Amino acid sequence: MPDPDLQAHVQAALAEPFRRVRKVVLPDGRRFWLKRVERLSGRMRLQKGDPARAFAAEREGLRALEGAGLPVAAVVLEGPDWMLMPDAGPVLPEVVADPSRDEAGKLAAFARAGRALGLLHWAGMVHGRPAVRDICWDGQEARFIDLERFRPARRGGLWQAADVVMLAQTAFTRWPGDARWLEAALAGYAGNAPPGAMARVARLARWLTPLGALAGLLVRVKPESRELRAVGLTLRRLRHGEAAISVRKS
Numbered sequence: 001m002p003d004p005d006l007q008a009h010v011q012a013a014l015a016e017p018f019r020r021v022r023k024v025v026l027p028d029g030r031r032f033w034l035k036r037v038e039r040l041s042g043r044m045r046l047q048k049g050d051p052a053r054a055f056a057a058e059r060e061g062l063r064a065l066e067g068a069g070l071p072v073a074a075v076v077l078e079g080p081d082w083m084l085m086p087d088a089g090p091v092l093p094e095v096v097a098d099p100s101r102d103e104a105g106k107l108a109a110f111a112r113a114g115r116a117l118g119l120l121h122w123a124g125m126v127h128g129r130p131a132v133r134d135i136c137w138d139g140q141e142a143r144f145i146d147l148e149r150f151r152p153a154r155r156g157g158l159w160q161a162a163d164v165v166m167l168a169q170t171a172f173t174r175w176p177g178d179a180r181w182l183e184a185a186l187a188g189y190a191g192n193a194p195p196g197a198m199a200r201v202a203r204l205a206r207w208l209t210p211l212g213a214l215a216g217l218l219v220r221v222k223p224e225s226r227e228l229r230a231v232g233l234t235l236r237r238l239r240h241g242e243a244a245i246s247v248r249k250s
Helices: 004-015 042-048 051-067 092-097 103-122 158-174 180-190 197-207 209-221 226-238 241-249
Strands: 021-025 031-036 077-079 082-086 135-137 142-144
Touching: 004 021, 004 031, 004 077, 004 082, 051 082, 092 103, 092 135, 103 135, 103 142, 103 158, 103 180, 158 180, 158 197, 158 226, 180 197, 197 209, 197 226, 209 226
Parallel strands: none
Antiparallel strands: 021 031, 031 082, 077 082, 135 142
């Protein structure tokens, strides 16, 4: 049944000056996020691609995950160029930075994030960019947001392995000296992903070894780049696949 109060707040938010993502808070405390098609200049459009196509891919991804019973912030209202999703909690970097949370709770958030990615791959899907900043934690479940590169995919394919590489790359970019969070996510993933998934990740990491060497050279030019420094850490860790997880558990 339509919620008149929610609809009124959304219409008011849509009438305000354009923002691609805007928080909508109702008087009763409920919180939502209003997301609209990004508006890009000519140069940025060339760099990032068609924003309408990315928005359509995200909408498709949200519907597909919800339909498969996977953890996602479901769409509660939508229009041709906007959609509204409930607040799904802080993103993983905010979870790590929260001093009120204990280590066990933080590790649980990452373990559930890895589990969610494994289940997504079982369902024959690819997130496309499962960065740690694009996964929320509500205290019970890790939920995906920003599915602009979502696609259906063959289970066990290359693009699913690339999802894991992206997750690790973004974790090492944020926490290059602390692998606890990534290890929890990888363990959660390995325990819920299709058979042989970590072996395929390791194979992809080995194929990408030349990229790691190139990043090592480029970091001499841009020593402040956390992303470049993370490439080598990511590939070295993932080349060991599930064996490294077993060693850490023993």
